């Protein structure tokens with residue numbers, strides 16, 4: 559089954575083609591440079607850039623895959639949640655291609671794309687599983703019973719963890735995106751150098767909070783006489799450790815609920831951009847392995863936004879005989895447990 563997928567929900571324009579579980583092409587254009595001077599993603603600039611980049615990326619994608627559009631079985635696009643202008647562009651492209659070629663059209667929830675990316679490729683992951691979805695815009699623990707069977711257990715009440723990595727990097731003038739550079743510098747620092755808070759461990763059930771941690775980092779930075787490489791590395795290491803411990807604690811809380819309902823489930827998936835963090839993944843792996851669970855993550859290249867995950871979620875939907883109508887409207891807000899099949 560050959561599927562073309564388009565992802566345009568934030569600042570990456572991405573196009574992919576898969577044939578069953580095989581990735582034929584994975585094209586990504588990152589708009590990072592365009593948004594750099596504004597210190598965040600500017601929706602209007604993002605939308606215009608998607609319009610400019612998509613034709614070329616589509617052409618390159620078919621070239622890389624070595625197939626023509628007539629050989630496709632279906633066309634998919636992210637239908638939300640995300641920046642509405644961008645989502646609208648990807649969706650409209652996908653709908654037009656599907657209508658023109660008389661192929662099936664599938665609108666995919668971006669979060670579902672991240673969630674199912676852990677099945678790629680040749681993964682041993684099995685339903686039911688517990689999901690920690692941690693990215694630049696989201697932080698949730700989700701009980702995944704089967705395809706479309708999502709129950710959100712906890713959500714962030716303020717910032718997302720990727721966003722806090724980005725903000726800490728900005729405070730330290732390390733550039734954007736913050737995650738990879740903070741992780742790299744953290745490996746040279748002392749994680750006990752600063753005692754940053756782990757907000758909401760005692761309250762909030764499975765819900766997360768990261769804004770107090772970010773403020774604590776800002777206060778420590780302001781207190782320093784000078785910020786040399788050692789202080790920078792120590793702040794990165796101590797901050798990353800705090801995030802890892804928040805995850806540990808909140809995933810353990812979510813696991814208590816998961817075990818009650820699905821005692822047979824043995825997998826915990828970490829997906830989304832922050833799943834690219836090897837330190838956090840290793841720490842979660844060690845702890846949960848001792849309790850008899852496997853930590854499963856997508857391959858590194860599929861942790862951050864891409865269209866392969868959208869194609870793969872579409873493949874699952876196609877296999878279950880499930881498509882979207884061409885009248886599907888883009889959704890800026892689309893919680894995982896409001897997906898209907």
Ligand code: KG4
Nearest residue numbers: 693694695720735737831832834835862863
């Ligand atoms: O999933 P994603 O590409 O986009 C959203 O859907 O939000 O996630 C991007 C986020 C950014 O905030 C980035 O700093 C973070 O993921 N990220 C990381 C790492 N790599 C990317 N955070 C921590 N450690 C990393 N290695």
Ligand code: ZN
Nearest residue numbers: 672693862863
């Ligand atoms: Zn994402």
